[in-house]
Amino acid sequence: MSEIADRLVSGDRAALARTITLVESTRADHQSDARALLTDVMEHTGGAVRIGLTGVPGVGKSTLIEAFGTFLTRQGHKVAVLAVDPSSTRTKGSILGDKTRMGALATDPDAFIRPSPSAGTLGGVTRKTRESLLLCEAAGFDVVIIETVGVGQSETEIAGMVDVFxxxxxxxxxDELQGIKKGLLEHAEILFVNKADGENEKRARRAARDLEAALHLFTPTNPHWQPKVLTGSALEGRGMDTLWEAITAHRRAMRAAGAFDARRREQQVGWMRAMVEAMVxxxxxxxxxxxxxxxGLESDVAEGTLPASEAAERLIALWTKTRFD
Structure with a gap:
């Protein structure tokens, strides 16, 4: 683990891919090695701009990430993309085709794309996205983009692991109705109306005005930042500069208010609690x-002879007894 950690910190892409595979493994020995590795590299984490990106399927997330990531690498940044693909509830498989949708960025020497299956987890992310993010930071990437599966309002969990959503x-x-929904957009700090090109440009400007009006209907999640509404075209590469300006402005505002570090600390504690729940x-x-x-208990519940609450209580009591007897 010490050798792999050294390779990771030196920026070895193969080591980064290998260590992410390690933390995603469910084997007990792999999990033990992963915890040791993360402990070794923690001092090299925390320096990246963490960006969460979400949107319904078809909104152009992959196209925007490629255009935005290419824009950032041309500015001298190193960009890591953690793309989460939905897993089939029937076959448990995932396509993991993000690299094919981001061909130019996938071959960029200053970019790294890692697709991972959601594996049944809610929130639009994987159970190991947090750890993968830390590994990318340890490998020297100063911008980490997390792309969610785009399943809707359940994706609010991502807001608890990034700097800007x-x-x-x-x-x-x-869009005017989407803007007043609680949940997903309640947590969004930047709204980017994509596909503002050709005949869609006027519709995009109108959608942006509707969203701006809708945002005034509820109190911002963060008192130090008023959500911004932007328009652009990922296909034509327009609006990438204004998107980055908004992200950096958000970062400056949070730091000036003393909220940036507080948010990171809260997230770390939240990650720990989530890990405790998962391990239990x-x-x-x-x-x-x-x-x-x-x-037997499932059969009784299915037959209607035992309430689900009583079955759950019996299971907890049994587990507690076997754990502490």
Whole structure:
């Protein structure tokens, strides 16, 4: 692990890919190695601009990331993209085709793209996205973009792991109603109306005005920042400079108010609590006593002879007894 950590910190892309695979593994020995590795490289993390990007399927997330990432690498930045693909609930598989949709950025020596399956997790991210983000920072990437699966308002979890949350919008798609929805857009700090090109340009400007009006209907999540509404075209590469200006302006405002570091600290504690919940659930499911009792209790619940709440209570009591007896 020490050798791999040294390679990672030196910027070895193969080491970065390998270590992300390690943290995503569910094997107990791999998880132990991953925790040791992350502990070794923690001092090299925290320096990147963490950007969350979301939007409904078809809004142009991959196209925008390629245009925006290329714009940033030309400015001298090193960009890592953590792209989350939805996993099939039936086959459990994912296409993981983000590199094919970002061909130019995938071959850029100053960019790194890592697609990962959602594997059934909610929130539009994977269970290991946080750890992967830290590894990218340790490898020297100063901008990390997390692209969610784009499934809707359940993606608000991503707001708890990034510095700024960007929502892409489609022109002429009921944006004025989208703007007043609680959940996804309530957490968005920058709204970018994409596909503002050709005949869509007028619709995009109108959608931006509607969104700006809608934003006044609820109190901003952050008292130090009023959400911005931008327009642009990822296909034509327009608006990438204004998007970066808005992101850097948000960062300056948060730092000036003393909220940037506080937000990072809150996120770290939140990550720890989420990991505790995940580990407890894993160990609960792995308990031999639970595996033995679960089929019978599930059958009783399915037949209607036992309330689900009572079955759950019996499982918890059984697990507690086996853990502490």
């Amino acid at each position: 960007v929502a892409l919008m489609l022109p002429g798609a009921g 659930l894993e160990r609960f499911k792995a308990s031999p006593a639970i595996r033995s009792a679960l089929p």
